[in-house]
Amino acid sequence: MRRNVERWAVGQRVTRLDCLRPTTFRDGSLEAAQRLPGARVEQVLRRGKVMWIEVSRGHGWLVRFGMTGKWLHVAPAHDELPPHVRAVLALEDGTRLVFADCRNLGSIRVYHGVSGEYLLQQVVPGIDPLLDGLSGRNLAACTAGRRSPIKALLLDQAAIAGIGNIYASEVLFAAGIHPRRPGRTLSPTECARLAGQIQRVLTWAIDFFAADDIRLQGEEGVGDPFQVYRRHGLPCRRCRTPIERERIASRSTFYCPRCQPLRAAIDPEDSACQ
Ligand SMILES: [Zn+2]
Missing domain, CATH: 3.20.190.10 (MutM-like, N-terminal)
Structure with a gap:
């Protein structure tokens, strides 16, 4: 725009x-x-x-x-x-x-x-991932000590600016992180992965939706370009498991229960860092 x-x-x-x-x-x-x-x-x-x-x-x-x-x-x-x-x-x-x-x-x-x-x-005091850059360390600073689900933390514009409800689901899928995970449970590796995916997915969306008349969600012609958003009941594009929908942070949230397990795999490098 x-x-x-x-x-x-x-x-x-x-x-x-x-x-x-x-x-x-x-x-x-x-x-x-x-x-x-x-x-x-x-x-x-x-x-x-x-x-x-x-x-x-x-x-x-x-x-x-x-x-x-x-x-x-x-x-x-x-x-x-x-x-x-x-x-x-x-x-x-x-x-x-x-x-x-x-x-x-x-x-x-x-x-x-x-x-x-x-x-x-x-x-807009939050970090804008595309203007300011966003590192795993920046993201870890936003999630440290936070009990709120990571989905809710991503929507907080005072922390990270520019992620709306659609892209909160999309970036968490891309990073393989369950939207209900409490922020403080994210490992440094997961923070780095999520930070990278936030920049990648937002950049993709800006290019993908570029047009003189930018189609917004709910309008004709948007199609089905997303990985999980509004795909509940449909097979995951990665593993074929049906996508689930849940209300998190008062908004519909979409995820793959297999690609985004609620319990994070223990990464030996992370336990060494912590
Ligand atoms: Zn999946």
Whole structure:
């Protein structure tokens, strides 16, 4: 989404803002947003699940996507807007940058006179695996002494930023770790494996879902690209054991009981480290 908005809008002036749902703009941001026309889009940043669109004159938009928020690009020839449009930014080349959000959980806040990098660090303090890198040691620091299931720890954006419910299941499958394992029981080897898989799976997903209209879970055209997510009852792609579903951290969680045993195998190297 960040790459798309960068490609579509950076370097262009905003000629008009149309807001179709004022409450998408939080904390009185709509009034500030309406002063935007004439400003130029300068850069688009991301940290965790939060986007920053910086425009000239010191303005920036902090965008949260909720479950269904997305940016789309509408060519000048197309008068018709896509469904669930909340805001439309007309750009100087005649195209429109559109924020659509069917469940309305997304939000936009307008800031003035702050550095985007600084603000993103404040609102997303956790480690972003793709921006900051994530080592086994970093991950071990997040799980040490924690009784919570590793699935819940992965969703904690203040620890590691950018993993949502789908990818929490996917990275744990890739690392062969049961989602209900208490964080503190993960060995250094498992932390290193999980850290590597988090970066690999997130990088895969960004490339796999890259498109002008990025399909979100629940939309048509997503298909079945995942290893375990929403595959309960279907055979594991690795060992054919049926995938199971369980509620962990109040969210549906998917795993293979054979590839992700609840009791970790004892690794002689780990007992030596501990
Ligand atoms: Zn399996």
